[in-house]
Amino acid sequence: KKNIQHIEKEGFLRNRPIEITYYKWLDRYFVSNSGGSHHAALVVWQSVRDKLEYKREANITKLSIDKDSIKKLNSDYWSFILNFRYQTNIQTLFYLFEELVSKHTDMLEPNYYHGNYRLFFVPKNQLKINKYAFEYWYRNAIKNKKIIALPEYLENPLQFHTGGILIQ
Known part of the structure; x- marks a missing residue:
């Protein structure tokens, strides 16, 4: 009472x-x-x-999340979630992506979330490097659990969480 x-x-x-x-x-x-x-x-x-x-x-x-928006995101962008161990590495990697991968790379910081997570968006039609080379990096980074594909996360986020915390 x-x-x-x-x-x-x-x-x-x-x-x-x-x-x-x-x-x-x-x-x-x-x-x-x-x-x-x-x-x-x-x-x-x-x-x-x-x-x-x-x-x-x-x-x-x-x-809820609109499934058609996820499909559009997936068709237009390479998008992923990345967790940084150190705050200082965040801008460095972002600048490298802008310089080497696509000058149109965008990065978002989730609000009200612990850790140094960032969401990266790289337009598929504006790559500076060979798209197959980037796709190879992207797929291997997912396979080796260095990044989480954002469309996959949006489709089924619970598989990436344990006890409410995003797997690192």
């Missing part, structure tokens, strides 16, 4: 619904709150353990 009272006072006020986001591709629900996350976790754990019900009004926003 104390945990419920705490979360209703701190994070999930009774006078408004709980806002929940469901990420379909991860089969995960996310609820943002302040001042009570460990209490909310205890309420969930105690409810499951003791078979208790705690009912509240909630708004659920369901998010």
